[in-house]
Amino acid sequence: MSPVSLPLFDALLLFSIVGLAWASLATTDERRSVILFIAFGLVLAVAWGRLLAPDVALAEAAIGAGLSGALLLGAVHRQPRPLSPGSTNDSRNQGATGMGVVLRWVVTLLCTALAGTLAWALLHAFSSVPHDMLPRAISGNLAASGVSNPVTAVLLNFRAYDTLLELAVLLTAVLGIFALGQANPGYQPAGPVFDSLVRWLVPVLILTSGYLLWVGAHAPGGAFQAGAILAAAGVVLRLAGRTRIGLPEGFMLRIVMAAGVGLFLLVGLTLLLLGRPFLGYPPAWAGSLILLIETAAMLSIAATLLLAFLGGRPESPAHAARTESANTTASNSGNEEQTPC
Amino acid sequence: MTDAMIWLVALPLAAALATLLLPRSATAVAIGSGLATTVAAGLLLFGVATQGALHYEIGGWSAGLGIALRADGLSALLLMMTALVALAASVYASAYFSAVSERARFWPLWLLLWTSLNALLLSGDLFNLYVTLELLGLSAVALASLGGKHAAVAAALRYLLVGLLGSMLFLAGVGLIYAGYGTLDLATLASVVEPGPVAWTALALMTTGLLLKTALFPLHFWLPPTHASAPAPVSAVLSALVVKAAFYLVLRLWLDVFADVVTPAAANLLGLLGAGAVLWGSWRALRVERLKLLAAWSTVAQLGYLFLFFPLLLAMPPGPARDLAAGGLVMLALTHGFAKAGLFLAIGIIQQRCGHDMIRELDGTAQRLPATTFAIALAGVALIGLPPSGAFLGKWQLLAGAVATGQWVWLVVTATGSLLAAAYIFRVLGHAFGHRPYPNQPVTVAREEWPALLLAAMAALVLGLAGAPVWGLLEIGT
């Protein structure tokens, strides 16, 4: 692009992004807000591409806009009435009262001040000498990292510990969701048009996820994007009213959920016991170890994101029967013991 | 010894996976790994005491490129407290949850919480701290909502949203730091950071996020409902450890990483907010009807005391006086951790046996549950700050520091707060030592009562009487 049109493109792009964010938060209709948010996420992905961040763009489109959007839309559609704050937030229901208006203006002022201060500090940071010690270190050590995609190298090698904890975050969220109840009721079986779409879309998604996993070592891609696409395949199957959406059941499901963190720990601790630093891959083995970890991570991520979309413990007859009986015991226990007080 | 840092994170994490995969043996796995983690914490403490500050570069990559784990006197002490409190609460929890399904849901989340606490206390990287904060927040929320009661779920949801806000502000600060200094490693940052717009704004953002998570007045509104509705062992850990972790980060950032950047004015602001927390929290604790709410408001107040130290520490030049005061701060934090955990566990016993935790109807608990009441009394001693508790030593340092630096207002606040604490503790004990005769034998369940007793005794007696090594250990800075 010529030097003139690129800033123009940037301006248009940023204008749409900020505009979509504004519109999404300005409307009071929840459904419109969520749909505008999904659009916001997709245009944001274009921005990431513009800023030469294709890995982030893929993840934003798949997870940030796609899966988050699906979760939010599902929440909107399930409520017969808008999600009211109820007991969670009584004090902010001011709306039209005088106190409410003052509060709104104070908050708006504070947020503007925040944006201004942050922008001022950012300007200062950008105007000073650029610090490139870390990018140079990354490119310098890239050869020893086992992959040639620098983002994958950072995620799975240099800062693998962060990724390990992040997989634990995913697991924690899903375990919390499990504890809250059963999965959302399914959808009705798809009509012929949707069904035929699903028939070719799902295999394509599965293939794409496998490809993204493989290619992540030397091009944009990786376990997270691949896992999200695989989860999307499951979501599509669910939306089409299928009962079998690719999730294993019972013990196998828990194995898959735990696989990402588990394999990471296994590799890391084995290396530790062999005398190397924790998660310090030997350079000759690094590529294979990373692929191994990424495969397990992809399956874990796909399962956990799909379970998050399901919104609770998946229903299966044996599991449901066991949970029913356990729940009745649970409601009786944990309270008073029989000793009179 | 340095490997102990890895095991402190890897053990509870592996145990979490094990309890997920083997729900029937979950309790045994959990208690076993809890013991192992406590041993690791002890080894780390011993290592720090003998070899000085430890650090570990994960993956072998130099700090900056990779993530470094660091342990010094402060973090080793907090790790030991975390291990002991979590172990005691685990033993209690093994008796508290009786249904298999409850246990199956509880243990993995509990061990993930423990992992996040250890990972946070050991982390030496700003973004890694963000990830550990998120893990901590999500596991705490999930645990707080266990049981599914309306009040608990509502409070947990509010806690989640507030926590997310805090995390986002923290992350913005981290991004700004990277923009300005090109590094995320705490040690490297401490050496290159200078006062300026970048450092001030970043510190302000990170501190605000952390203050939301540590429930400092006036950002405390989410704490009482959450801690009061959660299951008893969860409340214990939330009040004793989770909010303490966010406070530890404020301490680390203000006194260590950004030491050259903070101004006395900013410290005074923190002190003022702390004063508000002490007075408002103690006042509300005096007025509530439920024991758990009282304990939760007491947490709000006790955290305020910790922030009162900031203006003192910044007014003193580096030297023995400042080290004494810093030791008092840590002693107060440690004592509160043990005391509050013991208190919540004891209240949990009362709640399960009597079916309620209303203060007015505690009539005669002392006769029915003597060990539990004794635990509450001990914890109360530590919360008020009576000798020989560790809190007495801590508050003494607070008062001495206030006098030495001429900041008399903190003295008044501390005295008032302690009086109010005495009032609300004695109110509870007064109701507990009621006169209604109880003919039966007191029923005891060892697994439930021993953890509460030991924790409270730790706070009220051990830390105060044997607390001198704390000051020695704190000398070992990064």
Add this chain to the structure above:
Amino acid sequence: MLTAQWMYGLAGCVIMALGLRGALLHASLLQRIVAINVMGAGVFMLLVAVAYRGPVLPPDPLPHALVLTGIVVAVSATALALALARRLHAEQEDD
């Protein structure tokens, strides 16, 4: 200082402020969750802007990795928040 870096950084600050304002003011729980996600997107934009080093130099991969982690963390938190809200709603309907 690159124009693009500055423009996107500034936009990130604005979006973050928009999200924060929405999170504090909205009455609807769902919209507050959306607002927190928007706030997160603002912070991510800030990070990606920091990473951008112009059309010639390859971008700094570290902030990209951080944003990837942040996106996954944000979706986990959103999922948990929505599950809590759903449970709350179920309780309200049972009352």
